[in-house]
Amino acid sequence: MLQGRMTKTGEEANSMTQTPDDKTDTPIGPVVSSAHLADGAMPALSEIEFAVTMMVNAYHRWMVRCMAASGTEGLGTLDILVLHSVNHRGRAKSLSDICLVLNIEDTHTVTYALKKLEKAGLVASARRGKEKTAEITAAGEQACHDYKRLRDALLITPMKGLGLDESELSRLAATLRLVSGNYDQAARAAAAM
DSSP states (O other): OOEEOOOOOOTTTOEEEEEEEETOOOOOOOOOOOOOSSSOOOHHHHHHHHHHHHHHHHHHHHHHHHHHTTOOSSOOHHHHHHHHHHHGGOOOOEEHHHHHHHHHOOOHHHHHHHHHHHHTTTTEEETHHHHHHEEEEEEHHHHHHHHHHHHIIIIIIHHHHHHOHHHHHHHHHHHHHHHHHHHHHHHHHHOOO
C-alpha cells in the first residue's frame, strides 16, 4: 500500500508529498468518501466508489486528450475503447465480442461507435459467417500505435517514477474486477425488483 505524509508549506497547506518508502500509516491524500452512503456497514466501499468515480473521470479525460494529441480527434471515450478492443490481437471482433470484453449491456452504443469508427476509416466491417464483424484498418492500427507512443511518454514514464509496486497494482486490479462482479449481480437484482 502506498504511504505518504502531510506537509504544510505556505499556500500549499493541504498538499501531499509522496514518499514510496515512508512507513507511516497516513494514506496519500485526504480520505474523502460518499459519507451519506457510508453510514452503517462497509464504509470502505464508499471510499472505493468515490475513488473509482474520480479514476473513471480522469481516465476518460486522459483517453480523449491522448487520442486527440496523437492525431485522431473527435472520438469519445467509448469510441476509443472500442477502437482499442478491435485492434487487440489483430483479429476481427463481433459486436457481442466487444460488448462482452468491455462489459457493456447497451449494444446500440457500441454499434454507434463502430459506425463512427468505420466512417473515420479506423475500422472496416467484415463477415464471419452470418455475423458482422469489425476489423482494424491500417489507419486504425496507426492511431492505436500513436496513442501507445504518447501514453508511454506522458503516462507510463512518470508513473514509473512514482515507485509504485506493480504486484500491488495487479492485486488492486484483481480486487476491482472481483468487486465489479458484485455490482453486476446487485444491478440484476435491482432490475428484478
